Amino acid sequence: MVSDNKRELIEKLAGLRTKHIAVVLENIYQSHNASAVVRSCDCFGVQDVHVIADKKKYEVNREVAMGAGKWVTTHHYKNQNTESCLNQLKKEGYRIIATSPYADKTLKTLDLSQPVALVFGTEKDGLSQQAIDLADETIRIPMYGFTESFNISVSAALSLNTLRDRLMDSDIAWQLTDEELIDLKTEWCRNILYRGEDVYEEVLRNVLTDN
Known part of the structure; x- marks a missing residue:
């Protein structure tokens, strides 16, 4: 067959x-951005995407995703909030990593000895305060221009590229x-x-x- x-x-x-890295999307408003993140997860071999959609319906843009949804495992939290999702991931052994342009630490110094779940927020407002409070650590992607932040899908792709390279060069059982x-x-x-x-x-x- x-x-x-x-x-x-x-x-x-x-x-x-790998399941050593997971991605969490918190109420992403634009379907093409969420779909682009799923596509990046497939390209970088990250299997699990956790979608919090208690305030905004999650929709896939098939032209952007390019079939990635068949290969990536998407966990939906339609009627659950950020707290329930992140606490569940903590129970599964993940460290929760919030992404913010104002953090001091970067992905290059992030401890990968334990599985990590990267949490990305909305295009307009970023992560909710609840997500930031529940995070074990906050990291940023270095930027050198006037614009304060990358597009959400670009942030995810850059983050996964950096962490995937680090995993491949490590002796971690990923x-x-x-x-x-x-x-x-x-x-x-x-x-x-x-x-x-x-x-x-x-x-x-x-x-x-x-x-």
């Missing part, structure tokens, strides 16, 4: 995926576990197959019957 070429790509790229790899490859197959969820359920029933 999956072509040889696609299977080879799935095997290769799954091994490059790769997925064997169990996570199986789950991810299964998820990808469900996403790309016609009626993939039905196919998955049928295969699962057959496996259980055989056992």
Whole structure:
């Protein structure tokens, strides 16, 4: 059901995926910016995007995302607030990293020994005070011009590029576990197959019957 070429790509790229870095989007108002962040996550091999949308509906711009939604796992918090999302990530072992143009520390000095969740705020107002208060640390992207901040999607891409390079040059165990790899490859197959969820359920029933 999956072509040889696609299977080879799935095997290769799954091994490059990481959950050591996660991205959190807090009430992003412009769909093309949110979609561009998802696309960047796919390009940099970051698997999980957490979308807080208690004040603004999250929408995907398919032309911008370029199909990245099939490969990135998006966790939605439609009726939950920032606090519930960030506290859940803390329970999962993440340090919460707020992004602000006014912070003293930069991504180059960020401690990556523990998984990190980068939180990005709205284009107009930035992060909410609640997100800043819940953050374990606040970092900035160095800028040298008159404009106070980058576009949200540019900020995410620059951040992920820096952190991905640092992970690749480190001895940190950033790769997925064997169990996570199986789950991810299964998820990808469900996403790309016609009626993939039905196919998955049928295969699962057959496996259980055989056992």
